[in-house]
Amino acid sequence: MLLLRSLLFNCVLYFGIVAVFIIALPTLLLPAKFTLFFGKFLGHYVVFVVKIFLNTEVEFKGKNNIPKDKKYFVASAHQSMFETFALQSVLDYPVFILKKELLKIPLFGLYLKKIKSIEIVRNTTTKDNLNFFDRVASIIKNENRPLLIFPQGTRIKVEEQVPFKKGVGKIYETLNIDCVPVALNSGNVWPKKGIIKYPGKITVSFLEPIEPGLSRDEFVKNLETKIYDEIKNIS
Numbered sequence: 001m002l003l004l005r006s007l008l009f010n011c012v013l014y015f016g017i018v019a020v021f022i023i024a025l026p027t028l029l030l031p032a033k034f035t036l037f038f039g040k041f042l043g044h045y046v047v048f049v050v051k052i053f054l055n056t057e058v059e060f061k062g063k064n065n066i067p068k069d070k071k072y073f074v075a076s077a078h079q080s081m082f083e084t085f086a087l088q089s090v091l092d093y094p095v096f097i098l099k100k101e102l103l104k105i106p107l108f109g110l111y112l113k114k115i116k117s118i119e120i121v122r123n124t125t126t127k128d129n130l131n132f133f134d135r136v137a138s139i140i141k142n143e144n145r146p147l148l149i150f151p152q153g154t155r156i157k158v159e160e161q162v163p164f165k166k167g168v169g170k171i172y173e174t175l176n177i178d179c180v181p182v183a184l185n186s187g188n189v190w191p192k193k194g195i196i197k198y199p200g201k202i203t204v205s206f207l208e209p210i211e212p213g214l215s216r217d218e219f220v221k222n223l224e225t226k227i228y229d230e231i232k233n234i235s
Helices: 002-023 025-029 032-053 082-089 100-104 108-114 132-142 167-175 216-234
Strands: 057-061 072-076 095-099 118-120 147-149 178-184 201-206
Touching (some): 002 025, 032 082, 072 082, 095 100, 118 132, 132 147, 147 167, 178 216, 201 216
Parallel strands (some): 057 201, 095 147
16 A cells, blocks of 8 residues: 555656656746745645645744845755755745755756755865855845755655764854754654655654854754754654
8 A cells, every 4th residue: 555655746746847847848948936936836735736636744843043134044954855945835935055066966956056956076176166155145145035045965764863964063153144943853754765655743843043143063963953853753
């Protein structure tokens, strides 16, 4: 039963994503706001198919912690493909930081470039990364959109507690704006590996913002503690 439900979910999910990609093709020639609209639509679509086809409740907690009148960035736990789409249903058209390989995916990569996603070559120092933080600062300064990062660097299991990448501390220092931590337990329903999905409840918690002014190390430690403690509470 789980296998059949998971296969049906995957078929509906990817058919919908491909359909939206095709319908949105003209937006590649239009201002980015039109492409961003379809990104938000996909966020709502993914939440919908998870609820309907996986018999899973999805709850977004702490949305009142998202600043409404000032710039901020979001640092989210990462356990599943779920949050890469679903967070767009709540946030106002986020700017993604992502691994450079994603830009090479046919069509998908074009959309990522169109919405000004910021690529990084992971775990290495290259000329592509030299002006990375300057590009982040420039885009966030000129866009009325929040930055979205996954400081663990990759998807991990719910129970794992890997150290956050040091780059998140540099981003915090460079931008000098509030950081909204996000804890979640999506890996219980939609694991990193395998085709099997499980019924249950996905909770996405937007936590109280961390204000600017801490040292890089203090910030990263604070961020890790907030996110991992909340994951324990919701898992």
